[in-house]
Amino acid sequence: MQPRSTEPCGAQRLTASLSPLSTPTETELPAPYGLWMEIASSLPQLIASRQLRSRLHQVPSRIPGVLGQKSMESCKHGKVLPRNLAVPFWEVSQRLGLPPILSHADFVLANWKRKTPGDLSGPRQNLDPIISLPGGESLRGFILVTLLVEKAAVPGIKVLRSRKPAGARVRALPRCCHLSAQPLHREQTDYVDPAVFYSVIRIFLSGWRDNPAMPHGLVYQGVSEEPLAYSGGSAAQSSVLHAFDELLGIRHSAENLPADKAPSAFLHRMRDYMPPPHRAFVEEIQRAPSLRQHVLSSGNGKLCAAFNQCVSALTDFRTHHIAIVTKYITTAAAKAKAGRGEPADGAGPPPGKPPSLLEAKGTGGSHIFRFLKSSLKPSWKEESG
Numbered sequence: 476m477q478p479r480s481t482e483p484c485g486a487q488r489l490t491a492s493l494s495p496l497s498t499p500t501e502t503e504l505p506a507p508y509g510l511w512m513e514i515a516s517s518l519p520q521l522i523a524s525r526q527l528r529s530r531l532h533q534v535p536s537r538i539p540g541v542l543g544q545k546s547m548e549s550c551k552h553g554k555v556l557p558r559n560l561a562v563p564f565w566e567v568s569q570r571l572g573l574p575p576i577l578s579h580a581d582f583v584l585a586n587w588k589r590k591t592p593g594d595l596s597g598p599r600q601n602l603d604p605i606i607s608l609p610g611g612e613s614l615r616g617f618i619l620v621t622l623l624v625e626k627a628a629v630p631g632i633k634v635l636r637s638r639k640p641a642g643a644r645v646r647a648l649p650r651c652c653h654l655s656a657q658p659l660h661r662e663q664t665d666y667v668d669p670a671v672f673y674s675v676i677r678i679f680l681s682g683w684r685d686n687p688a689m690p691h692g693l694v695y696q697g698v699s700e701e702p703l704a705y706s707g708g709s710a711a712q713s714s715v716l717h718a719f720d721e722l723l724g725i726r727h728s729a730e731n732l733p734a735d736k737a738p739s740a741f742l743h744r745m746r747d748y749m750p751p752p753h754r755a756f757v758e759e760i761q762r763a764p765s766l767r768q769h770v771l772s773s774g775n776g777k778l779c780a781a782f783n784q785c786v787s788a789l790t791d792f793r794t795h796h797i798a799i800v801t802k803y804i805t806t807a808a809a810k811a812k813a814g815r816g817e818p819a820d821g822a823g824p825p826p827g828k829p830p831s832l833l834e835a836k837g838t839g840g841s842h843i844f845r846f847l848k849s850s851l852k853p854s855w856k857e858e859s860g
Protein backbone atom coordinates (compact mmCIF):
# COMPACT_ATOMS: atom_id res chain seq x y z
CA MET A 476 0.00 0.00 0.00
CA GLN A 477 1.26 3.44 -0.89
CA PRO A 478 2.12 6.04 1.77
CA ARG A 479 -0.86 8.23 2.47
CA SER A 480 -1.08 11.95 2.60
CA THR A 481 -3.34 13.49 5.21
CA GLU A 482 -3.13 16.83 3.41
CA PRO A 483 -5.99 19.10 4.45
CA CYS A 484 -8.20 20.43 1.67
CA GLY A 485 -11.80 20.17 0.58
CA ALA A 486 -11.29 16.49 1.14
CA GLN A 487 -10.93 17.17 4.85
CA ARG A 488 -14.60 18.01 5.01
CA LEU A 489 -15.35 14.73 3.36
CA THR A 490 -13.13 12.89 5.83
CA ALA A 491 -14.92 14.63 8.69
CA SER A 492 -18.23 13.46 7.32
CA LEU A 493 -16.98 9.90 7.58
CA SER A 494 -16.65 10.02 11.33
CA PRO A 495 -19.18 7.67 12.92
CA LEU A 496 -22.70 8.97 12.60
CA SER A 497 -22.04 12.43 11.31
CA THR A 498 -24.33 13.32 8.44
CA PRO A 499 -22.51 13.72 5.13
CA THR A 500 -22.79 17.47 4.66
CA GLU A 501 -22.13 17.60 0.95
CA THR A 502 -24.11 15.56 -1.50
CA GLU A 503 -22.95 17.35 -4.66
CA LEU A 504 -19.42 18.00 -5.88
CA PRO A 505 -18.42 21.55 -6.91
CA ALA A 506 -18.93 22.81 -10.47
CA PRO A 507 -15.73 21.49 -12.11
CA TYR A 508 -16.96 18.01 -11.32
CA GLY A 509 -20.36 18.52 -12.96
CA LEU A 510 -19.85 15.77 -15.51
CA TRP A 511 -18.69 13.34 -12.82
CA MET A 512 -21.82 14.06 -10.76
CA GLU A 513 -24.03 13.65 -13.79
CA ILE A 514 -22.55 10.23 -14.54
CA ALA A 515 -22.48 9.13 -10.90
CA SER A 516 -26.14 10.07 -10.47
CA SER A 517 -27.27 7.86 -13.32
CA LEU A 518 -25.03 4.81 -12.96
CA PRO A 519 -27.82 2.19 -12.92
CA GLN A 520 -29.35 3.58 -16.12
CA LEU A 521 -25.99 4.00 -17.87
CA ILE A 522 -24.96 0.45 -16.98
CA ALA A 523 -28.32 -1.02 -18.03
CA SER A 524 -28.19 0.80 -21.40
CA ARG A 525 -24.49 -0.04 -21.82
CA GLN A 526 -23.60 3.63 -22.22
CA LEU A 527 -21.34 3.97 -19.20
CA ARG A 528 -18.10 3.31 -21.03
CA SER A 529 -18.79 5.89 -23.75
CA ARG A 530 -19.87 8.48 -21.16
CA LEU A 531 -16.69 7.91 -19.19
CA HIS A 532 -14.60 8.56 -22.28
CA GLN A 533 -16.00 12.12 -22.19
CA VAL A 534 -14.55 12.77 -18.74
CA PRO A 535 -11.59 15.12 -19.15
CA SER A 536 -8.27 13.79 -18.00
CA ARG A 537 -7.53 17.08 -16.29
CA ILE A 538 -9.93 18.78 -13.93
CA PRO A 539 -9.16 22.50 -13.93
CA GLY A 540 -7.47 23.87 -10.85
CA VAL A 541 -8.34 20.98 -8.62
CA LEU A 542 -6.23 17.98 -9.29
CA GLY A 543 -2.74 17.62 -10.68
CA GLN A 544 -1.80 15.78 -13.79
CA LYS A 545 0.58 12.91 -14.16
CA SER A 546 2.34 11.90 -17.30
CA MET A 547 0.86 9.10 -19.35
CA GLU A 548 2.61 5.79 -18.86
CA SER A 549 2.21 2.95 -21.22
CA CYS A 550 0.55 -0.15 -19.94
CA LYS A 551 2.16 -3.47 -20.66
CA HIS A 552 -0.33 -5.89 -19.17
CA GLY A 553 -3.45 -6.49 -17.15
CA LYS A 554 -6.92 -5.00 -16.90
CA VAL A 555 -6.70 -1.26 -17.16
CA LEU A 556 -8.49 1.65 -15.57
CA PRO A 557 -8.05 4.46 -18.11
CA ARG A 558 -5.97 7.43 -17.12
CA ASN A 559 -8.82 9.95 -17.07
CA LEU A 560 -10.43 7.90 -14.29
CA ALA A 561 -7.36 6.45 -12.64
CA VAL A 562 -5.43 9.66 -11.96
CA PRO A 563 -8.19 11.70 -10.29
CA PHE A 564 -9.40 8.60 -8.40
CA TRP A 565 -5.88 8.03 -7.13
CA GLU A 566 -5.36 11.64 -6.10
CA VAL A 567 -8.67 11.99 -4.30
CA SER A 568 -8.04 8.68 -2.53
CA GLN A 569 -4.59 9.84 -1.45
CA ARG A 570 -6.06 12.99 0.04
CA LEU A 571 -8.74 11.03 1.87
CA GLY A 572 -6.24 8.42 3.06
CA LEU A 573 -8.34 5.67 1.47
CA PRO A 574 -7.39 3.09 -1.15
CA PRO A 575 -8.58 3.80 -4.70
CA ILE A 576 -11.46 1.35 -4.73
CA LEU A 577 -15.08 1.41 -3.57
CA SER A 578 -14.85 0.84 0.18
CA HIS A 579 -17.35 0.53 3.04
CA ALA A 580 -16.64 4.20 3.86
CA ASP A 581 -17.60 5.33 0.33
CA PHE A 582 -20.46 2.95 -0.22
CA VAL A 583 -22.18 3.17 3.16
CA LEU A 584 -20.73 5.64 5.67
CA ALA A 585 -20.57 8.68 3.39
CA ASN A 586 -23.29 7.62 0.97
CA TRP A 587 -26.55 8.67 2.61
CA LYS A 588 -28.80 11.65 2.88
CA ARG A 589 -32.05 12.52 4.61
CA LYS A 590 -34.95 12.74 2.19
CA THR A 591 -36.58 15.42 4.31
CA PRO A 592 -35.05 17.43 7.15
CA GLY A 593 -35.70 15.93 10.51
CA ASP A 594 -34.59 13.12 12.72
CA LEU A 595 -34.05 9.52 11.82
CA SER A 596 -36.89 8.08 13.87
CA GLY A 597 -38.36 6.38 10.84
CA PRO A 598 -34.87 5.92 9.51
CA ARG A 599 -35.19 3.77 6.47
CA GLN A 600 -38.13 5.76 5.15
CA ASN A 601 -36.34 9.06 5.58
CA LEU A 602 -33.02 7.94 4.13
CA ASP A 603 -31.65 7.47 0.66
CA PRO A 604 -28.24 6.63 -0.75
CA ILE A 605 -26.58 9.60 -2.49
CA ILE A 606 -25.10 7.49 -5.28
CA SER A 607 -26.72 4.23 -6.39
CA LEU A 608 -25.55 1.25 -8.36
CA PRO A 609 -27.68 -1.34 -10.14
CA GLY A 610 -29.84 -3.42 -7.82
CA GLY A 611 -32.92 -1.21 -7.35
CA GLU A 612 -34.63 -1.44 -3.97
CA SER A 613 -32.33 -4.28 -2.89
CA LEU A 614 -29.29 -2.07 -3.37
CA ARG A 615 -30.99 0.69 -1.40
CA GLY A 616 -31.89 -1.79 1.37
CA PHE A 617 -28.37 -3.22 1.44
CA ILE A 618 -26.77 0.19 1.92
CA LEU A 619 -29.32 1.50 4.41
CA VAL A 620 -29.58 -1.61 6.59
CA THR A 621 -25.80 -1.68 6.87
CA LEU A 622 -25.88 2.00 7.78
CA LEU A 623 -28.50 1.32 10.46
CA VAL A 624 -26.27 -1.32 12.02
CA GLU A 625 -23.56 1.34 12.24
CA LYS A 626 -26.12 3.65 13.83
CA ALA A 627 -27.15 0.98 16.34
CA ALA A 628 -23.52 0.77 17.44
CA VAL A 629 -23.26 4.46 18.28
CA PRO A 630 -24.22 4.26 21.96
CA GLY A 631 -21.54 1.59 22.41
CA ILE A 632 -18.95 3.66 20.55
CA LYS A 633 -19.83 6.64 22.76
CA VAL A 634 -19.15 4.54 25.84
CA LEU A 635 -15.81 3.56 24.36
CA ARG A 636 -14.92 7.19 23.75
CA SER A 637 -16.04 8.36 27.17
CA ARG A 638 -13.46 9.16 29.81
CA LYS A 639 -15.28 7.13 32.45
CA PRO A 640 -13.25 4.61 34.48
CA ALA A 641 -12.89 1.17 32.92
CA GLY A 642 -15.32 -0.48 35.35
CA ALA A 643 -18.08 2.04 34.62
CA ARG A 644 -17.61 1.56 30.91
CA VAL A 645 -17.87 -2.24 31.16
CA ARG A 646 -21.06 -1.92 33.19
CA ALA A 647 -22.58 0.53 30.66
CA LEU A 648 -21.70 -1.49 27.58
CA PRO A 649 -24.07 -4.50 27.68
CA ARG A 650 -27.05 -2.14 27.43
CA CYS A 651 -25.76 -0.74 24.17
CA CYS A 652 -23.64 -3.52 22.71
CA HIS A 653 -26.37 -5.42 20.86
CA LEU A 654 -25.40 -4.16 17.44
CA SER A 655 -28.90 -4.94 16.27
CA ALA A 656 -28.24 -8.54 15.32
CA GLN A 657 -31.96 -9.32 15.14
CA PRO A 658 -32.94 -6.29 13.05
CA LEU A 659 -29.92 -6.98 10.84
CA HIS A 660 -31.29 -10.41 10.06
CA ARG A 661 -34.91 -9.32 9.68
CA GLU A 662 -34.24 -6.16 7.71
CA GLN A 663 -31.79 -7.71 5.28
CA THR A 664 -34.32 -10.46 4.68
CA ASP A 665 -37.14 -7.96 4.12
CA TYR A 666 -35.32 -5.50 1.93
CA VAL A 667 -32.58 -7.30 0.04
CA ASP A 668 -33.45 -9.97 -2.52
CA PRO A 669 -30.74 -12.67 -2.31
CA ALA A 670 -30.76 -13.18 -6.09
CA VAL A 671 -30.15 -9.47 -6.65
CA PHE A 672 -27.44 -9.39 -4.01
CA TYR A 673 -25.73 -12.44 -5.44
CA SER A 674 -25.85 -11.69 -9.15
CA VAL A 675 -25.89 -7.88 -9.24
CA ILE A 676 -24.73 -6.06 -6.10
CA ARG A 677 -21.86 -8.37 -5.17
CA ILE A 678 -20.09 -7.80 -8.47
CA PHE A 679 -19.48 -4.17 -7.59
CA LEU A 680 -17.95 -5.21 -4.29
CA SER A 681 -15.66 -7.96 -5.54
CA GLY A 682 -12.44 -5.96 -5.82
CA TRP A 683 -9.23 -7.01 -7.49
CA ARG A 684 -7.26 -8.72 -4.78
CA ASP A 685 -7.65 -12.46 -4.07
CA ASN A 686 -10.25 -12.39 -6.82
CA PRO A 687 -9.74 -15.22 -9.33
CA ALA A 688 -11.69 -13.20 -11.90
CA MET A 689 -8.95 -10.54 -11.79
CA PRO A 690 -5.90 -12.48 -10.60
CA HIS A 691 -3.44 -9.80 -11.68
CA GLY A 692 -5.20 -6.80 -10.16
CA LEU A 693 -5.83 -3.60 -12.07
CA VAL A 694 -3.48 -1.20 -13.83
CA TYR A 695 -4.25 2.38 -12.82
CA GLN A 696 -3.07 4.05 -16.00
CA GLY A 697 -1.00 7.15 -15.33
CA VAL A 698 -0.45 6.04 -11.73
CA SER A 699 1.47 2.79 -11.86
CA GLU A 700 2.67 0.55 -14.66
CA GLU A 701 2.32 -2.47 -12.44
CA PRO A 702 -1.18 -3.71 -11.62
CA LEU A 703 -2.40 -2.87 -8.13
CA ALA A 704 -4.51 -5.21 -6.02
CA TYR A 705 -7.21 -3.96 -3.66
CA SER A 706 -9.94 -5.80 -1.81
CA GLY A 707 -13.56 -5.01 -2.52
CA GLY A 708 -15.90 -3.18 -0.18
CA SER A 709 -17.05 -5.09 2.89
CA ALA A 710 -18.48 -4.26 6.30
CA ALA A 711 -15.32 -5.95 7.58
CA GLN A 712 -13.94 -2.45 6.88
CA SER A 713 -16.31 -0.91 9.42
CA SER A 714 -14.49 0.25 12.55
CA VAL A 715 -17.33 -0.90 14.82
CA LEU A 716 -16.53 -4.59 15.26
CA HIS A 717 -12.80 -3.84 15.24
CA ALA A 718 -13.29 -1.36 18.08
CA PHE A 719 -15.32 -3.78 20.22
CA ASP A 720 -12.89 -6.63 19.50
CA GLU A 721 -9.96 -4.48 20.59
CA LEU A 722 -11.76 -3.26 23.68
CA LEU A 723 -12.54 -6.79 24.79
CA GLY A 724 -9.13 -8.07 23.72
CA ILE A 725 -10.65 -10.58 21.29
CA ARG A 726 -8.43 -12.37 18.79
CA HIS A 727 -9.82 -14.56 16.04
CA SER A 728 -8.43 -18.07 16.07
CA ALA A 729 -6.98 -19.55 12.92
CA GLU A 730 -7.10 -23.32 13.05
CA ASN A 731 -5.37 -25.00 10.12
CA LEU A 732 -4.74 -21.76 8.33
CA PRO A 733 -1.38 -20.22 7.44
CA ALA A 734 -0.73 -16.95 9.27
CA ASP A 735 -1.31 -14.77 6.20
CA LYS A 736 -4.72 -16.39 5.63
CA ALA A 737 -5.84 -16.11 9.26
CA PRO A 738 -8.98 -14.05 9.98
CA SER A 739 -6.93 -11.71 12.12
CA ALA A 740 -4.61 -11.02 9.16
CA PHE A 741 -7.58 -10.31 6.87
CA LEU A 742 -9.28 -8.10 9.46
CA HIS A 743 -6.06 -6.18 10.09
CA ARG A 744 -5.68 -5.59 6.38
CA MET A 745 -9.24 -4.26 6.29
CA ARG A 746 -8.11 -1.46 8.60
CA ASP A 747 -6.20 0.01 5.65
CA TYR A 748 -9.61 0.56 4.07
CA MET A 749 -10.93 2.67 6.95
CA PRO A 750 -10.84 6.46 6.97
CA PRO A 751 -7.68 7.44 8.89
CA PRO A 752 -9.58 8.79 11.95
CA HIS A 753 -11.44 5.48 12.25
CA ARG A 754 -8.23 3.49 11.97
CA ALA A 755 -6.58 5.74 14.56
CA PHE A 756 -9.54 5.23 16.91
CA VAL A 757 -9.27 1.43 16.68
CA GLU A 758 -5.49 1.59 17.20
CA GLU A 759 -5.91 3.82 20.22
CA ILE A 760 -8.20 1.23 21.83
CA GLN A 761 -5.71 -1.47 20.91
CA ARG A 762 -2.92 0.39 22.72
CA ALA A 763 -4.95 1.05 25.87
CA PRO A 764 -4.37 -1.11 28.98
CA SER A 765 -6.21 -4.42 28.85
CA LEU A 766 -9.82 -4.13 29.97
CA ARG A 767 -10.08 -7.88 30.38
CA GLN A 768 -7.10 -7.92 32.69
CA HIS A 769 -8.71 -5.15 34.70
CA VAL A 770 -11.97 -7.09 34.97
CA LEU A 771 -10.24 -10.35 35.92
CA SER A 772 -8.07 -8.77 38.55
CA SER A 773 -11.00 -6.84 40.05
CA GLY A 774 -12.50 -10.11 41.32
CA ASN A 775 -15.89 -8.41 40.86
CA GLY A 776 -18.50 -10.94 39.71
CA LYS A 777 -20.88 -8.32 38.30
CA LEU A 778 -18.13 -6.76 36.28
CA CYS A 779 -17.12 -10.18 34.90
CA ALA A 780 -20.76 -10.87 33.99
CA ALA A 781 -21.04 -7.52 32.19
CA PHE A 782 -17.83 -8.24 30.29
CA ASN A 783 -19.07 -11.70 29.30
CA GLN A 784 -22.37 -10.21 28.11
CA CYS A 785 -20.44 -7.95 25.74
CA VAL A 786 -18.54 -10.94 24.35
CA SER A 787 -21.83 -12.84 23.91
CA ALA A 788 -23.38 -9.85 22.12
CA LEU A 789 -20.57 -9.96 19.56
CA THR A 790 -20.92 -13.73 19.17
CA ASP A 791 -24.70 -13.34 18.67
CA PHE A 792 -24.14 -10.69 16.04
CA ARG A 793 -21.68 -12.91 14.21
CA THR A 794 -24.02 -15.90 14.43
CA HIS A 795 -26.82 -13.90 12.78
CA HIS A 796 -24.36 -12.61 10.25
CA ILE A 797 -23.40 -16.17 9.25
CA ALA A 798 -27.09 -16.93 8.69
CA ILE A 799 -27.26 -13.93 6.38
CA VAL A 800 -24.16 -14.98 4.48
CA THR A 801 -25.60 -18.48 4.06
CA LYS A 802 -28.76 -17.03 2.58
CA TYR A 803 -27.17 -14.34 0.42
CA ILE A 804 -24.18 -16.24 -0.89
CA THR A 805 -24.39 -20.02 -0.37
CA THR A 806 -28.09 -20.55 -1.03
CA ALA A 807 -28.19 -17.84 -3.68
CA ALA A 808 -25.21 -19.49 -5.44
CA ALA A 809 -26.96 -22.86 -5.43
CA LYS A 810 -30.12 -21.31 -6.87
CA ALA A 811 -28.17 -19.40 -9.49
CA LYS A 812 -26.46 -22.64 -10.56
CA ALA A 813 -29.82 -24.38 -10.77
CA GLY A 814 -31.10 -21.49 -12.90
CA ARG A 815 -33.58 -20.34 -10.26
CA GLY A 816 -31.80 -17.22 -9.17
CA GLU A 817 -33.08 -14.61 -11.59
CA PRO A 818 -33.16 -11.13 -10.05
CA ALA A 819 -36.66 -9.71 -9.64
CA ASP A 820 -37.92 -7.02 -12.01
CA GLY A 821 -36.65 -3.54 -11.35
CA ALA A 822 -33.24 -4.66 -10.16
CA GLY A 823 -31.69 -4.09 -13.54
CA PRO A 824 -29.89 -6.74 -15.53
CA PRO A 825 -26.70 -8.26 -14.16
CA PRO A 826 -23.88 -6.15 -15.62
CA GLY A 827 -22.09 -9.24 -16.84
CA LYS A 828 -21.79 -12.93 -16.24
CA PRO A 829 -22.35 -13.74 -12.54
CA PRO A 830 -18.91 -14.26 -11.06
CA SER A 831 -18.91 -18.02 -10.61
CA LEU A 832 -15.26 -17.88 -9.66
CA LEU A 833 -16.31 -15.90 -6.64
CA GLU A 834 -18.94 -18.32 -5.37
CA ALA A 835 -16.98 -19.48 -2.37
CA LYS A 836 -15.67 -16.05 -1.68
CA GLY A 837 -16.91 -13.21 0.42
CA THR A 838 -17.39 -9.70 -0.81
CA GLY A 839 -13.89 -8.83 0.33
CA GLY A 840 -12.42 -12.02 -1.12
CA SER A 841 -12.09 -14.29 1.94
CA HIS A 842 -13.01 -17.96 2.07
CA ILE A 843 -16.12 -17.11 3.90
CA PHE A 844 -17.23 -19.88 6.16
CA ARG A 845 -13.83 -20.95 7.35
CA PHE A 846 -13.23 -17.32 8.04
CA LEU A 847 -16.54 -16.34 9.61
CA LYS A 848 -16.88 -19.45 11.76
CA SER A 849 -13.43 -18.96 13.17
CA SER A 850 -14.41 -15.45 14.23
CA LEU A 851 -17.20 -16.99 16.31
CA LYS A 852 -14.69 -18.56 18.68
CA PRO A 853 -12.97 -15.68 20.39
CA SER A 854 -9.57 -16.22 21.88
CA TRP A 855 -7.74 -13.58 23.88
CA LYS A 856 -4.79 -11.50 23.00
CA GLU A 857 -1.69 -12.20 25.01
CA GLU A 858 -1.41 -9.82 27.88
CA SER A 859 1.65 -8.83 29.77
CA GLY A 860 0.37 -8.50 33.31
Ligand code: HEM
Nearest residue numbers: 620621624709710711716800803837838839840841843850
Ligand atom coordinates in the same frame (compact mmCIF):
# COMPACT_ATOMS: atom_id res chain seq x y z
C1 HEM B 1 -26.40 -9.28 2.48
C2 HEM B 1 -25.77 -8.91 3.58
C3 HEM B 1 -24.36 -9.32 3.93
C4 HEM B 1 -23.56 -10.25 3.36
C5 HEM B 1 -23.87 -11.19 2.22
C6 HEM B 1 -22.30 -10.21 4.06
C7 HEM B 1 -21.20 -11.01 3.76
C8 HEM B 1 -20.00 -10.98 4.41
C9 HEM B 1 -18.86 -11.78 4.07
C10 HEM B 1 -18.84 -12.78 2.95
C11 HEM B 1 -17.87 -11.49 4.92
C12 HEM B 1 -16.46 -12.12 4.93
C13 HEM B 1 -15.41 -11.09 4.68
C14 HEM B 1 -15.40 -10.63 3.24
O1 HEM B 1 -15.11 -11.41 2.35
O2 HEM B 1 -15.67 -9.44 3.04
C15 HEM B 1 -18.37 -10.49 5.82
C16 HEM B 1 -17.66 -9.95 6.84
C17 HEM B 1 -18.16 -9.06 7.74
N1 HEM B 1 -19.41 -8.48 7.69
FE1 HEM B 1 -20.90 -8.89 6.39
N2 HEM B 1 -22.36 -9.28 5.06
C18 HEM B 1 -23.59 -8.69 4.99
C19 HEM B 1 -24.06 -7.67 5.80
C20 HEM B 1 -23.35 -7.15 6.85
C21 HEM B 1 -23.83 -6.09 7.70
C22 HEM B 1 -25.16 -5.35 7.54
C23 HEM B 1 -22.87 -5.87 8.62
C24 HEM B 1 -22.88 -4.88 9.72
C25 HEM B 1 -22.48 -3.66 9.57
C26 HEM B 1 -21.78 -6.79 8.35
C27 HEM B 1 -20.61 -6.86 9.08
C28 HEM B 1 -19.53 -7.65 8.76
C29 HEM B 1 -18.30 -7.69 9.53
C30 HEM B 1 -18.00 -6.90 10.79
C31 HEM B 1 -17.45 -8.58 8.89
C32 HEM B 1 -16.02 -9.00 9.31
C33 HEM B 1 -16.05 -10.35 9.97
C34 HEM B 1 -16.23 -10.27 11.45
O3 HEM B 1 -15.74 -9.32 12.09
O4 HEM B 1 -16.86 -11.22 11.98
N3 HEM B 1 -22.12 -7.55 7.26
N4 HEM B 1 -19.67 -10.19 5.48
